[in-house]
Amino acid sequence: MEVFKDQVYVLTIVPYRDSDLIINFLSRRNGKLAAVVYGGRKIAKSTSFPFQPGELIEMEYKKTENRDFVNILNTSGKKGFSSEQFAYERFVFHSYLIEIVSKISKPGLPSDEFFDLLDEYQRYNRKSETQFSIIAWVLWNILKSGGYQLDISCCHQCDKSSWKMNPDQKPVFRKQEYYLDYDSGAIICKDCYQVSYQTGTLSAAMLKIIWLFESADSYLDSFDDLPSEFTKSLARLLNSYLVKRFEISPKSLSAFSGILNSTV
Numbered sequence: 001m002e003v004f005k006d007q008v009y010v011l012t013i014v015p016y017r018d019s020d021l022i023i024n025f026l027s028r029r030n031g032k033l034a035a036v037v038y039g040g041r042k043i044a045k046s047t048s049f050p051f052q053p054g055e056l057i058e059m060e061y062k063k064t065e066n067r068d069f070v071n072i073l074n075t076s077g078k079k080g081f082s083s084e085q086f087a088y089e090r091f092v093f094h095s096y097l098i099e100i101v102s103k104i105s106k107p108g109l110p111s112d113e114f115f116d117l118l119d120e121y122q123r124y125n126r127k128s129e130t131q132f133s134i135i136a137w138v139l140w141n142i143l144k145s146g147g148y149q150l151d152i153s154c155c156h157q158c159d160k161s162s163w164k165m166n167p168d169q170k171p172v173f174r175k176q177e178y179y180l181d182y183d184s185g186a187i188i189c190k191d192c193y194q195v196s197y198q199t200g201t202l203s204a205a206m207l208k209i210i211w212l213f214e215s216a217d218s219y220l221d222s223f224d225d226l227p228s229e230f231t232k233s234l235a236r237l238l239n240s241y242l243v244k245r246f247e248i249s250p251k252s253l254s255a256f257s258g259i260l261n262s263t264v
């Protein structure tokens, strides 16, 4: 049995028995773990668990090797956020993101990628408007961490390159419409498209955004300038692909889809 002192993200909280809770959380070193919080449902008691899914807290816990259920020794945390601080869209996406991470993270595996992603998303704290570029960027990275990267270099059927470098080292994309094959993650140009494919449409502008994402290590402020009509379409496409690839149906998907499909 080993004691860990770790920062963890609370993923889910489920009532258990009369006064207890079962929580799932994501730890950087041990991946997804679960624990019973005894007396966690009691209100305003020393045992009560005051945190919400999505919060980053400090936790001390005892873990036996190969077991995903741990014993919590201590929790503490400053309130990282409250739902009132969020614009509605941000709140919905945050809940959706936590639900996805909860569904696809695994016990026993270090989860640096998810942790970094959640950290970066938390740090990014614009309130004014929905930023579809950060949403698209986060979805893109979740796909990458699952090994479902898109191959946008060429049409999967005719092998024609989708872009080339111009003399100033800037990518120039072919004026062509592409389709993303949800089964393989490959793109197919309009000339090669067959109706039997399960696909979403990709414009040259969306391909360029993916190209920009691929060439950056972290979310850069320069992505803010990307036109939201394209980042929104891209977020929609990546999300359809993600749900299909990971074979998940998150409860908050319909709320999130509402934002992706809204016209304002």
Ligand SMILES: [Zn+2]
Pocket: 155, 156, 157, 158, 159, 160, 188, 189, 190, 191, 192
């Ligand atoms: Zn083609």
